[in-house]
Amino acid sequence: MIRVLAVDDHHVVLEGLRVMLQTDPEIELVGTAATGEAGVAAADELRPDVVLMDIVLPGIDGIEATRRIKEAHPEIGVVILTILVSDVYIIEAVNAGAAGYLTKDCTSELLRYAVRSVCEGGTMFRSELLHHAVGNLTRRPGPFEGVDPSLARRLTEREIDVLRLLSQGQSNREICESLCLASVTVKKHVQNIVGKLGVSDRTQAAILGVRLGLAGSVTPLDRGASVA
Numbered sequence: 586m587i588r589v590l591a592v593d594d595h596h597v598v599l600e601g602l603r604v605m606l607q608t609d610p611e612i613e614l615v616g617t618a619a620t621g622e623a624g625v626a627a628a629d630e631l632r633p634d635v636v637l638m639d640i641v642l643p644g645i646d647g648i649e650a651t652r653r654i655k656e657a658h659p660e661i662g663v664v665i666l667t668i669l670v671s672d673v674y675i676i677e678a679v680n681a682g683a684a685g686y687l688t689k690d691c692t693s694e695l696l697r698y699a700v701r702s703v704c705e706g707g708t709m710f711r712s713e714l715l716h717h718a719v720g721n722l723t724r725r726p727g728p729f730e731g732v733d734p735s736l737a738r739r740l741t742e743r744e745i746d747v748l749r750l751l752s753q754g755q756s757n758r759e760i761c762e763s764l765c766l767a768s769v770t771v772k773k774h775v776q777n778i779v780g781k782l783g784v785s786d787r788t789q790a791a792i793l794g795v796r797l798g799l800a801g802s803v804t805p806l807d808r809g810a811s812v813a
Contacts, residue, residue: 586611586612586613587611587612587613587634587635587700587701587704588613588615588631588632588633588634588635589606589612589613589614589615589633589634589635589636589637589700590614590615590616590617590618590624590627590628590631590633590635590636590637591603591614591616591617591618591636591637592617592618592619592620592621592623592624592627592636592637592638592639592642592647592650593617593619593637593639593642593666594619594620594639594641594642594643596619598639598689599617599619602614602637602666602696603617605693605696605697606696606697606700608693608697609697612697612700612701615631615633616630616631616633619642619643620642620643620644620645621642621643621644621645621646621647621649621650622644622645622650624636624638624642624647624650624654625645625650625653625654625657628654628657628658628661629657629658632658632661633661634661634662634704635661635662635663635664635700635703635704636651636654636661636662636663636664637664637666637696637700638650638651638663638664638665638666638683639665639666639667640665640667640669640674640678641667641669647665647667648665648674648677648678648681649681651663651665651678651681651682651683652681652682654682655681655682656682659682659786662684662685662703662704662706663681663682663683663684663685663703664683664684664685664686664687664699664700664703664709665678665683665685665686665687666687666688666689666691666696667686667687667688667689668688668689668690669688670688674686675710676792679710679788679789679792680789682785682786682788683788684703684707684708684709684788685699685702685703685708685709685710686709686710687699687709702754702756702759705756705757705758706756706757706787707754707755707756707757707758707759708751708754708787708788708791709754710754710791710792734797736782736793736797737797737799739781739782740777740778740781740782743764743774744774744777744778744781745799746764747760747764747771747774747775747778748778748790748791748794748797748799749794749799750763750764751775751778751787751790751791751794752791752792752794752795752799754791757771757772757775775787775790778790
């Protein structure tokens with residue numbers, strides 16, 4: 586079972602998520618929280634596999650709650666689920682450690698796909714959102730300001746292949762299938778990429794891959810997706 590915690594201050598949203606998730610017999614909504622602080626506490630207590638996190642919350646916002654959860658439990662995957670489509674929020678979510686960013690008008694199929702993918706170690710950002718966000722932030726201060734294209738030369742050809750698929754939002758399992766590689770091999774490549782690029786995790790590596798022009802145009806997230 587994939588254990589999910591939902592954090593949102595609207596009861597109707599939480600009930601809607603329960604209905605959307607319960608159609609998958611392998612996903613269980615183990616808890617809900619209505620504030621950022623309560624979400625952090627629930628993550629400490631329940632240790633879910635995935636947290637669905639709103640941004641606008643009473644008390645600390647979802648970005649700060651995500652940061653606290655990831656600092657305490659780096660193994661928990663966090664997906665931002667919000668009505669807000671903002672370049673700044675997308676980049677802040679990545680910096681906080683979020684592995685995905687979806688809008689609340691996404692389909693139930695996409696939501697379940699995101700939960701599964703993030704649980705397996707994937708990232709769930711639409712490539713066009715990443716391109717737009719990173720492109721618009723190129724002239725603003727930020728962690729990916731002035732990316733040197735020569736960074737890619739630190740990687741082997743196979744690591745470039747893996748980074749390209751990471752930047753398209755593919756999970757480790759999908760990368761294994763795409764490149765006909767063993768799971769342990771893909772995990773090692775991802776570790777090498779993170780180390781060589783000097784980023785903190787695979788999500789930031791994926792963002793950097795977008796800045797390096799590796800994302801391409803089609804990702805698994807594009808299937809059935811709906812973005813405001």
